[in-house]
Every structure is written in structure tokens, then in C-alpha cells.
Amino acid sequence: MAGTQRRGGGLTALAAYVGGALGPLGGGMVAPLLPDMATSLHTTRSGVAASLTVYLVVFAAVQLVSGTLGERWGRRNTVRAAYLAYAAATLFCAIVPSLGLLLAGRALQGAANAFTTPLLIAGLVELVPAERLSRAIGTFASWQAAGLSLAPLVGGLFGEVSWRLAFVVVAVLAALLAFLPPPGGAQRAAPPRLRSLLSRRLALLSVAAFASFAGSNGLPFLVALYAHDRLGAGPAQAGGLIVGFGLAGIVLGPIWGGVAGRIGARRAAALGALAVAPLVAAVGLVDTRIELVLLWTAAGATASLLTVALQRLTLDAVPSNRGGGVSVASALRFTGSAMAPLFWLPIYQRHHQAGFLAAGVVVLAVLPCVALLRDPAPPRRD
Structure with missing residues (x-):
């Protein structure tokens, strides 16, 4: 089959x-x-x-x-x-x-x-x-x-x-x-239930997904604001300075997938979080536009590793209901991104460096989440 x-x-x-x-x-x-x-x-x-x-x-x-x-x-x-x-x-x-x-x-x-x-x-x-x-x-x-x-x-x-x-x-x-949907018919013998999502593993991965986006992927608005306030960039210039974050994800996604397959998704997620956190925190310290471009692009590259690794882990979180597990973690991921302005803008307005530092610290919440996971099987190798 x-x-x-x-x-x-x-x-x-x-x-x-x-x-x-x-x-x-x-x-x-x-x-x-x-x-x-x-x-x-x-x-x-x-x-x-x-x-x-x-x-x-x-x-x-x-x-x-x-x-x-x-x-x-x-x-x-x-x-x-x-x-x-x-x-x-x-x-x-x-x-x-x-x-x-x-x-x-x-x-x-x-x-x-x-x-x-x-x-x-x-x-x-x-x-x-x-x-x-x-x-x-x-x-x-x-x-x-x-x-x-x-x-x-x-x-x-x-x-x-x-x-x-x-x-x-x-x-x-x-x-x-619509002419090319993915495979997968109705599961009649044992239809997936919402109760299957009440698992420790999915809860940990959902918290990690929320923290990763609240502390990194949800920050373009804050980086653009910093470029305007501290580096004198206009709207178009600010957009150009931060585009590297997304471009890094486009280029490196498949590569990071291979890395997660070779070293294990848990280890890849931990490495991604350890790399993203200091890069995000350091954004509030840059004094030039070129420094901002390099630092934020590097943050995008490592955030892409973190996202790919967490998605790979989530796919196996609820084997009997893969779509349900992925959808819950995705909901928390986008909630984290949506909440980022509410979290960080008030802190940034008091002290711009503190806003980025706090966001970087939140990314580190991924570490205990993945550390507490138990691998259901040895990692596959690409």
C-alpha cells in the first residue's frame, strides 16, 4: 500500500x-x-x-x-x-x-x-x-x-x-x-479523538512551539521598529534590513531537515534554541545597519533549524492522530507570534535592549521542553 x-x-x-x-x-x-x-x-x-x-x-x-x-x-x-x-x-x-x-x-x-x-x-x-x-x-x-x-x-x-x-x-x-490532495482515507476502525491530544509529549512540544515563535519568528515588527528608532531607517529601508530572516529560512529549510535526520530532532531543536536566543538578545546592541542585517539573518537561519526540528518531533507526538498533533502545535506557534507585540513592545518602550533580551530568554524555554521528551524510537537518518 x-x-x-x-x-x-x-x-x-x-x-x-x-x-x-x-x-x-x-x-x-x-x-x-x-x-x-x-x-x-x-x-x-x-x-x-x-x-x-x-x-x-x-x-x-x-x-x-x-x-x-x-x-x-x-x-x-x-x-x-x-x-x-x-x-x-x-x-x-x-x-x-x-x-x-x-x-x-x-x-x-x-x-x-x-x-x-x-x-x-x-x-x-x-x-x-x-x-x-x-x-x-x-x-x-x-x-x-x-x-x-x-x-x-x-x-x-x-x-x-x-x-x-x-x-x-x-x-x-x-x-x-484541490486536484492533488495528500493521501489518507477516512479512519473508520478507530477514528482519532480529541482526547488523544491530551498527552505530555504534545503539551511539551506545544509550549516549545509557542516559545519559539513568541521569542523569534514573531519579532520582525520589533526589529523594524528598532531599525527606525535607533538606526534612522525609513519603512522601505527597514523592510529591506529584516528580509534576510525569511530568506534564510527559504534557503536552509531542506538542509536543516537533513541535519535533524542525522543528529536527531531533539538535539537539533536544542542546538537551534541555543543559537537563536543569544542572536535575538544581541539585536538590541547593534549600532549599524550592516550589523543588524548580519545578526537578524543569522537569527533567521537558526530559527529555521528550530522550527524544522520541532515540526519533525511533533509529527511523531501522536502517531494515531498525526494531523491533530501537528494542528495543535501549529495553533500554539501562531498564537506565540500573535502575542509577541503584546509581550515585547511595552518592555521595548521602556528599554529597547531589555525587549530583545526578554525575547531571547523566552526562546530558551524550548530547552527544558525537548529535554523532557522521551524518544519513541531512534532518530531516522537522511
Whole structure:
């Protein structure tokens, strides 16, 4: 059966990687479109900007149950339906005449995306050989980073014609991906239950996921603010100074997957946390733009290792409900990113160095979490 599922799986695996980029792409592409959207919908930029928050909040919240429901209904059929729902919600956003309807459409986008990302990661188990699984997870992470990093560019390019066109293009991509869902039928004998997620291992990995994003991946806003306040950078310049964080993740994701496969994901996660924490803390000490670029890009490289390693560990956290386990950890990951401004901005405003130092300390919370894990099996080697 496994061989049959993996035959021709190269194209399906590629579709899974593209699907990993779809959520961040659709979520973040509105950033450069805000002025045009506000004018078109006769509202304020702040009102339209709320569509970013709505998308992420719903996405994170629904992931608490989406993976388990998807495994119960059947991974393949669930992802196909979610892609079609995402396409419909995105087309709805393209034609809305008012802010209220836009926010409703963005909420539907976030909910649909919650049923794709965790199930795509879980589906990699059946799409690639076991010895290549860690590398595949790293590749998936790099596509996610690409979607996040390129979203403003893609939105801006299509926005030159019309902001509505940007939504139409993403909707078409989602509809095409529905033809290549991941393998996995409905599990009728013993359907996954939410109760299976109440495990010590998943709890530790969820805390680690929250800490990793709250202390590193959720900090671009703070680094951009530092570049403006301390280094005199304008908005466009600040964006250019911090882009290396995401680019490092795009390039190094597959490599880090191989590293996690060779040395073990627990050890890779610990090394990533030990490297990320001092790099983040040191951002508040830089005096030049080149120092900021080098330091923040290095932080992005090591944060990518941490993310890939934690995702690999999470995939085995609940073997009977892989999608459910991945979705819960992902929900905590994005919650950490969403909470970062609330945590660090007040500290930064009192003392800029203390804000980055506190964020770095939070990343170190990953260490006791992975130290307390018990390996279910020896690490696979890529």
C-alpha cells in the first residue's frame, strides 16, 4: 500500500509544498494592498488591516480541532474540500463591496487554511520514504517561509492592476491544488479523538512551539521598529534590513531537515534554541545597519533549524492522530507570534535592549521542553 501511495508521489509532494506556501501567501499579501482596499471599500486603513488579524486568529483557533477532524473525515477528502472552500472564500473577498463582508471572507479563508496546513504535513509520512521524511519537512518549512516572505511582493505586483486581481489569482491556485490532495482515507476502525491530544509529549512540544515563535519568528515588527528608532531607517529601508530572516529560512529549510535526520530532532531543536536566543538578545546592541542585517539573518537561519526540528518531533507526538498533533502545535506557534507585540513592545518602550533580551530568554524555554521528551524510537537518518 505504501509503495502504491508513493508511486507518482513526486507531483503530489510538490503540491503539498505549494499548499504550505498558500496559507502564508493568502494571509500576508494584503499588506501592500491596504491603501487601495481602504479606498475601494470606503473605509480606513486600520479597518482593512484588521483583515490580517482576523485571518490569523481564526486560523490559529480552528487548528485546535481541524487536524483531528481532518484525520477522522479522511485526510485526502478534507484537504480537497478545504482547498475548494479556500478558493471560494478568496473569490468572495475579491468581490466584496464592504469592510464587514471582507472580514467575514478573511475569517473563512483562515478557517479553510486550518484544514490544509497540518494535514499536508501529516500527509508527508505517506508521500516520501521514511529516510527522507526529515528533509521533506524542512522543504515544507522552506515553502512556508517563501509564502510568507513573498506575499507582499506578489500582492503588490497584482495590486498594480487591481487589489481584487490578487485575490482571484490566489483563488485559482487553491482550486488547482484541490486536484492533488495528500493521501489518507477516512479512519473508520478507530477514528482519532480529541482526547488523544491530551498527552505530555504534545503539551511539551506545544509550549516549545509557542516559545519559539513568541521569542523569534514573531519579532520582525520589533526589529523594524528598532531599525527606525535607533538606526534612522525609513519603512522601505527597514523592510529591506529584516528580509534576510525569511530568506534564510527559504534557503536552509531542506538542509536543516537533513541535519535533524542525522543528529536527531531533539538535539537539533536544542542546538537551534541555543543559537537563536543569544542572536535575538544581541539585536538590541547593534549600532549599524550592516550589523543588524548580519545578526537578524543569522537569527533567521537558526530559527529555521528550530522550527524544522520541532515540526519533525511533533509529527511523531501522536502517531494515531498525526494531523491533530501537528494542528495543535501549529495553533500554539501562531498564537506565540500573535502575542509577541503584546509581550515585547511595552518592555521595548521602556528599554529597547531589555525587549530583545526578554525575547531571547523566552526562546530558551524550548530547552527544558525537548529535554523532557522521551524518544519513541531512534532518530531516522537522511
